[in-house]
Amino acid sequence: MKKTPREIEESARQITRRSLVLGGVFVGAAATLAGRMRYLQVTRAEDFRLLAEDNRISIRLLPPERGLIFDRAGVLVAGNEQNYRITLVREDAGDVDAVLDRLTDLVNLDLVALERTRAEIFNVRPWVPVTIADRLSWEEMSAVAVNAPVLPGVTPEVGLTRAYPMGADFAHVVGYVRNVPENYVDRTGDNDPVLSIPDFQVGLLNVEQAMEDVLRGTAGTRRVEVNASGRVMRELDRMPATAGSDVQLTVDAGLQNYVEARLSGESAGAVVMDCQSGEVLALASSPTYDPSLFTRPLSARIYNGLLNDPYRPLANKATQGLYPPGSTYKMIVALAALEGGFIDADETIRCGGSVEVGNRRFHCWRRGGHGRMDLLESISQSCDVYYYDLAQRVGIANISAMAERLGCGVRHDLPLSSIAAGLAPTMDWKRRRFGQDWVVGDTLNASIGQGFVLASPLHLAVMTARIASGRSVEPKLIRSLNGVPQTATPAPSLGIDPDHLRLIHEGMWRVNNDRRGTAFGSRTMGDEFRIAGKTGTSQVRNITAAERAAGVIRNEDLPWERRDHALYVGFAPYDAPRYAVSVLVEHGGGGSTAAAPIGRDVLLRAQIGEVPPPDLYPVSQRRDIEAMHNRIPILETPPTPTGREPGQA
Numbered sequence: 001m002k003k004t005p006r007e008i009e010e011s012a013r014q015i016t017r018r019s020l021v022l023g024g025v026f027v028g029a030a031a032t033l034a035g036r037m038r039y040l041q042v043t044r045a046e047d048f049r050l051l052a053e054d055n056r057i058s059i060r061l062l063p064p065e066r067g068l069i070f071d072r073a074g075v076l077v078a079g080n081e082q083n084y085r086i087t088l089v090r091e092d093a094g095d096v097d098a099v100l101d102r103l104t105d106l107v108n109l110d111l112v113a114l115e116r117t118r119a120e121i122f123n124v125r126p127w128v129p130v131t132i133a134d135r136l137s138w139e140e141m142s143a144v145a146v147n148a149p150v151l152p153g154v155t156p157e158v159g160l161t162r163a164y165p166m167g168a169d170f171a172h173v174v175g176y177v178r179n180v181p182e183n184y185v186d187r188t189g190d191n192d193p194v195l196s197i198p199d200f201q202v203g204l205l206n207v208e209q210a211m212e213d214v215l216r217g218t219a220g221t222r223r224v225e226v227n228a229s230g231r232v233m234r235e236l237d238r239m240p241a242t243a244g245s246d247v248q249l250t251v252d253a254g255l256q257n258y259v260e261a262r263l264s265g266e267s268a269g270a271v272v273m274d275c276q277s278g279e280v281l282a283l284a285s286s287p288t289y290d291p292s293l294f295t296r297p298l299s300a301r302i303y304n305g306l307l308n309d310p311y312r313p314l315a316n317k318a319t320q321g322l323y324p325p326g327s328t329y330k331m332i333v334a335l336a337a338l339e340g341g342f343i344d345a346d347e348t349i350r351c352g353g354s355v356e357v358g359n360r361r362f363h364c365w366r367r368g369g370h371g372r373m374d375l376l377e378s379i380s381q382s383c384d385v386y387y388y389d390l391a392q393r394v395g396i397a398n399i400s401a402m403a404e405r406l407g408c409g410v411r412h413d414l415p416l417s418s419i420a421a422g423l424a425p426t427m428d429w430k431r432r433r434f435g436q437d438w439v440v441g442d443t444l445n446a447s448i449g450q451g452f453v454l455a456s457p458l459h460l461a462v463m464t465a466r467i468a469s470g471r472s473v474e475p476k477l478i479r480s481l482n483g484v485p486q487t488a489t490p491a492p493s494l495g496i497d498p499d500h501l502r503l504i505h506e507g508m509w510r511v512n513n514d515r516r517g518t519a520f521g522s523r524t525m526g527d528e529f530r531i532a533g534k535t536g537t538s539q540v541r542n543i544t545a546a547e548r549a550a551g552v553i554r555n556e557d558l559p560w561e562r563r564d565h566a567l568y569v570g571f572a573p574y575d576a577p578r579y580a581v582s583v584l585v586e587h588g589g590g591g592s593t594a595a596a597p598i599g600r601d602v603l604l605r606a607q608i609g610e611v612p613p614p615d616l617y618p619v620s621q622r623r624d625i626e627a628m629h630n631r632i633p634i635l636e637t638p639p640t641p642t643g644r645e646p647g648q649a
Contacts, residue, residue, distance in 0.1 A: 063197050064217030065160060067244030069174055069207060071253040072279075072479055074641035077170045078208065083161035084141040085134035086154055091126035093153030100132075102151055106143045109133055113297065129155065131199065135296065162201065162295050166253055166639065168288040169260050172316040173251060173477075175206030175417065176291035194219040201295065206316075207247065207477070210415030214481060217244035245482035246646040250279035253639040258605045259284040261632040262598050267310075267586040269317030270598065271461035272606055275577045278465065278473035278491065280414070281606065283458075285321075287313040310561070311586075320418035322454040323584060326536030326591065327382045328569045329403075329449030331467060331504050333390055334375060336402035338500040342393040345503050348372040351385035362388050362444050365537070379507030380517040382535060384448050391447030396438065399446060400424040405472075405494065407462030408455050414477050422459045425452035449536060460582035464569040467508075468532075468577035470494055470501050483646050508532035509574055512600070519568065522596040524604060525616050531603050533570030535591035540564060555589035563587040566594035572603040579606040601625075 069078035086107070093099045100118065103109065109132070121130050132154070136144075144156050162177045164170065180195050180202050181187075194200060194216070202216070203209040220241030225234050259270050263286035272282040289306055306314050315321060337343045353369035354361050364370065364384040370377070378386035391399065403409050409424025423429075425446060427438035445451030455463075458475065465473050471491040478486050509532040511517040512524075518535040540562065555563040566588030571580045581599050588594030604612035611629055614622035 061194060061197050062220035062222060062238065062241045063194065063200055064219055064241035065243040066162065066177070066201075066217065067215040067482075068246045068646070069215075070246065070248045070642070070646050071251050071256070071639070072249060072281075073252065074248075074646070075166075075253040075639040076642050077164065077166045077249070077251075077253060078174050079163050079165065080160040081163040083134055083159045084136040084138065085157050085159060086132045086136065086141075086144055087129040087157055088121065088132050089126070089129050089153045089155070090121050090124075091153075096121060096153075099151055099153060102147070103132065103144070103154065106147060107133055107136060107140045134159075135161065162292075164291045166257070167292075168290050169253070169257050169284075170251075171288045171291045172285040172318065173206060173249065173256070173283055173416070174291065175203060175208040176294040177201040177203050177208055178294055192216070192219075204294070206416045207249070209417060211247055211478075214247060215244040218242040247478065248480040248483075248646040250274075250281065250477055250479045251283065252281050254609070254635075255602075255606055256282045256284060257635050257639070258282075258611065259602055260286060260288060261634045262601055263585075264632055266588065266594075267312065267317070268584055268588070268598075269319075269321055269457040270581065270583045270602065271318050271457045272602060273461045273465045273473070273475060273580045275465045275469040275473065275571060275580050276471075277488065278462075278476045279479070280475050280477050281579070282602070283318050283416075283477075285315065285317040287311050289313045316416070316418060317584065317586070318457045319414070319416055320420045321456055321584070321586075322420050322422060323456070323565050323567070323586075324451070324453055324538035325408075325449040325455040325460060326538035326565070326567050327384075327449060328460055328463075328534050328536035328567050328582075328591075329408075329453060329455075330379060330382065330387050330447070331508070331534060332403050332406055332408070332463070333387050333394065333399055333447050334379065334504060334507075335406075335467075335496060335500060336394050336398045337390050338375075338503065339402070339496060340394060340398055343375065343390060345375045348374045349378075349386045349389045351383045353385070355385050355388050357388070357392075357440055357444060360441055362441075375503060376507045376510060377516075379504070379534065380510035380514050382511075382518050387447040388444045391443045392440065396426060396443045396446060399443070400426050403453075403463075405496075406466050408459045410459075412458060412462065412475050414458075414475055416477070419458070420454075420456050422456060423452060423454040449538060457582045457584045460567070460569050460584075461580055464571055464582060465580035466494055467501065467504055468571035468580055470496065470498060480646055505532055505574070508534055508570070511535065512570070512596075518592045519596040519600075521592065522568075522600040523618065524600060525618065528573060529604060529607055529616055530574040531570050531572040531600060532574045533568055533596065533599060535596050536567035536569075537589070537591045538565045538567065540587070555587075560587050563589055566591045568595035568599040570596075570599050570603055572607055579603055581606070 066080055068076060071077055088099065090096055100114065117130060117132055124130060141156055144151065144154065164174065178201055180200055184202065185191060185195065203212045218241060220239050222238035223236040225236060255272060259272065259282045263270060263284055266286055268286045270284045271280065273280055293302060350372050351364055351370040353367055354363045370381055370383045373383045373386045400409065403424035409422050411419055411421035430436055430438050442451055446453050462475055470493060472494055473491040476488060480486060512519045512522060512531050512533050514520060519533055524531055566585040568583045568591050569581065571577045581602050583595040583599045585594045601612060604616055611634060614626050617625045
């Protein structure tokens with residue numbers, strides 16, 4: 001039906017309105033889109049540019065080479081060696097299980113560790129490499145490389161790992177490194193970004209730990225281009241890492257090896273110091289362990305074996321072991337008496353085998369007594385009653401003050417773990433510790449190095465070095481850092497009358513060289529190598545009155561853990577003291593039989609610079625000495641310097 005003009009006009013108006021609405025919608029949408037585009041391209045352009053750049057360029061850290069550790073002559077004791085390892089990328093491997101099966105035919109893989117690695121492979125992103133095995137031999141590495149076509153995704157790599165060429169000899173000095181522990185950052189507050197590098201290792205004991213900030217170095221960087229998923233596309237540039245600084249110790253590797261060998265078979269500790277400079281020339285604890293064990297995952301069997309060994313190989317007996325010093329403490333009492341004017345060298349005291357103080361009897365080690373003793377005889381024959389009498393005159397305050405003056409009862413500052421402070425007890429200490437008053441019996445016990453008195457072999461070595469030199473020498477373990485010598489000012493005088501020190505020296509000389517001296521069996525031949533020393537025996541059990549009446553049970557008839565500790569301190573050469581030594585043999589029995597022979601041998605080795613020849617020993621001992629030196633694990637070839645000065649590239 002034909003539309004009327006009126007209908008045609010109405011239809012045209014509707015089309016116009018709809019066109020305007022639709023046009024308005026299009027204009028609004030275009031305006032909104034234009035505004036959004038302006039917001040993204042102008043207002044937030046900088047934000048998105050940085051975001052795009054971050055997605056395109058990534059900064060990766062490069063691990064630094066750890067600084068080296070040398071002995072005093074340049075012998076390498078902690079270094080870095082090539083570590084052959086293989087990694088696997090899951091997305092390139094395809095059938096991971098098949099590839100791992102082929103690898104087990106070529107490389108000796110630990111099956112338990114392999115299962116952990118298999119789980120790790122499927123827990124990381126498919127393009128992230130996972131270490132399958134490290135510390136491979138060259139033959140194993142070559143086998144993997146030759147079979148590369150049938151090992152998709154497997155890559156042989158060469159890295160660096162910590163190595164300890166001197167093995168167990170330096171475990172209690174150098175320590176070891178391990179992968180960063182889970183709580184390391186929280187425990188240490190160390191936020192160095194390098195710690196985030198996979199398998200990065202840090203020092204966890206002794207010099208490796210104490211000098212971590214020096215040895216670690218600074219991470220390098222490399223800029224790589226990555227895609228949106230984080231996969232590396234190409235490397236753009238790199239800034240190499242800065243290696244850690246080298247550390248040179250004061251320790252002599254040859255002497256350290258000899259001391260460790262001489263202590264082998266015992267639960268013992270020993271320290272050798274330079275009397276003049278305080279440099280620690282040897283610091284040994286036996287038994288020891290191979291620090292390389294800790295640079296990789298350690299099996300529970302091996303760790304528990306070390307942990308449960310009654311001889312405690314993980315403990316550093318030289319610095320953290322605290323023991324009653326026994327009669328080695330008597331020089332402290334003697335010097336306190338001489339300096340305080342409580343006695344002179346000619347005065348004698350009668351030893352009848354015991355003395356009664358209050359309602360208690362204190363015994364001398366020699367049941368029948370020594371008779372009348374002067375100062376020199378009291379030292380050489382180690383008369384206990386003499387020092388019981390002396391202690392009552394001197395008092396514990398003067399004794400402990402002299403002990404601290406000679407380096408006992410204080411914590412010495414060395415870059416080692418667990419340096420014990422020891423104990424030179426006082427009246428106030430006992431009151432604070434036990435809420436009890438000091439009694440005279442405590443003073444008598446302290447006078448012979450028993451009771452509350454505690455010292456480590458390090459304390460006793462410092463004491464001996466100070467007595468020998470007359471100076472307040474402090475122990476030192478670091479000789480240079482990156483080739484720069486560590487300056488040290490000469491130690492000040494102890495302020496002790498030189499005549500009093502000479503009396504102590506003569507008494508100690510008699511210990512080793514007088515027929516009645518307690519260490520006469522450990523004397524040396526040759527005037528230039530004469531040594532002066534002092535033996536000590538510290539009880540670890542109480543001897544009852546009934547046992548004394550029936551006869552004290554001999555150490556060799558007791559279980560090992562109930563035997564007395566054996567101690568010896570000494571210095572040499574006698575006329576010009578250069579070396580001081582302290583030796584502690586846990587449950588070794590008598591100091592004259594167990595510790596003094598070791599101390600004598602160590603002092604000879606320090607003076608000569610090589611294994612002491614038999615002709616420096618008494619004729620009757622030479623055959624046994626030669627057999628002993630053939631039996632103990634001394635290095636057949638002495639360690640030789642690397643030829644590289646610490647700090648040189």
